[in-house]
Amino acid sequence: MKFNGFIITYNRPKELLETIQKVFAQSYPPQSLWIIDNSSDDLTEKEMNSFLTEKIKYHRIGYNAGPAGAAVKGLELCVADGADWVYWGDDDDPPPFTDTFEKLFSLIDEIDDVSKTAQVGLVGTLFNNMKGEFRRFTDSELKGKKILEVDSIAGNQSKIVNKMVIQSGAMPCENLFFGFEELDFDLKAKELGFKSYINGTLNFELRKKYKKDNFKAGIIRKRKIENLWRQYYSTRNLLFILQRNRFYSALNYQILKMIIRAIFSFKFGLNYGMKTTKFTFYGILDFIRGVKGQLLQK
Structure with a gap:
C-alpha cells in the first residue's frame, strides 16, 4: 500500500x-x-x-x-x-x-x-x-x-x-x-x-x-471582522453545491436563513453588520447569476 x-x-x-x-x-x-x-x-x-x-x-x-x-x-x-x-x-x-x-x-x-x-x-x-x-x-x-x-x-x-x-x-x-x-x-x-x-x-x-468537549450546538459566533470576506464564498458555494445535488428544499431554506443571519449580524455593531450583509448579498447574487471563481479577497 x-x-x-x-x-x-x-x-x-x-x-x-x-x-x-x-x-x-x-x-x-x-x-x-x-x-x-x-x-x-x-x-x-x-x-x-x-x-x-x-x-x-x-x-x-x-x-x-x-x-x-x-x-x-x-x-x-x-x-x-x-x-x-x-x-x-x-x-x-x-x-x-x-x-x-x-x-x-x-x-x-x-x-x-x-x-x-x-x-x-x-x-x-x-x-x-x-x-x-x-x-x-x-x-x-x-x-x-x-x-x-x-x-x-x-x-x-x-x-x-x-x-x-x-x-x-x-x-x-x-x-x-x-x-x-x-x-x-x-x-x-x-x-x-x-x-x-x-x-x-x-x-x-x-x-x-483543545478544551472543546461539552460541545453545544446552536451558538452564533462572531467572526473576526477581517475574515468577513469569506462569507461571500461560503454563501455562494454552499448554494451552488445544494443546487448541483438538487437539494432544493435546503436551497430555499439556506437563502432565507442567510438573509436572517445577515440582519441579526448587526447586533455585533453597524460596521460588522454592513460588511456581513454586503458579502452575503453578493454571494446570493452571484449564485443567481451563475458566477464562480475568484472574485473577492480581503
Missing part, C-alpha cells in the same frame, strides 16, 4: 516548513509529499528548492487557484504517482497528534468494505439534505466509537482519500475557489456509493486537547 499526500500553501513558507516537518514526524508518515503552491510571489519556491528530495516534491500553480483548484492538482499528482491513499493537507494545520495517521490507518484496517470507502479523517459531520446544515456529534456520540460514518470530513482534519474514489471521477469543483470544496468532493463521493468514516474516539481526544 502506497501512502502519499499533498499540502496546499499560499505565501506562508515558514508555516509550510514547520508543517512538513510535523507530517514526516508522524509515527506513520506518507512516503512522499507534494507541495502545491498557490503563492503570488516566489519566496516559497526559493525556500523549497533546498528541501526537495524524492520524498518532497514541488508544484507551483502559477496563480492563486484557491484551495479548490490546488486540491484538484494535488489529488491528480498523488494518484499519478501511484498512491493508494492520499493525505489532503494545508500549510498551517498539521496533524494534531504524532500518531494521527497511524490511528486512521488502523481505522481503515477495521472497515469491512475498504473498496467502497471514500476517505477517513479526524473530524467529520453529518449533513442535512433538507436544510443544508451540518450536524456535529455530541461528546457521548463520539466516546468509544472507533468507526463512525459521516457525510463530510472538513479540510485541515487529516483527511485521507482513497484513490478509487478519485479514479471514479469525484473531484472538487475548481471554480468554487475557496470554501466548501471538501463538502463538494464528499457529496460527489457519496453519490458514487462511497462512504466516509472518522475515528470517534480520536475526535473526542482532540476536543479534550
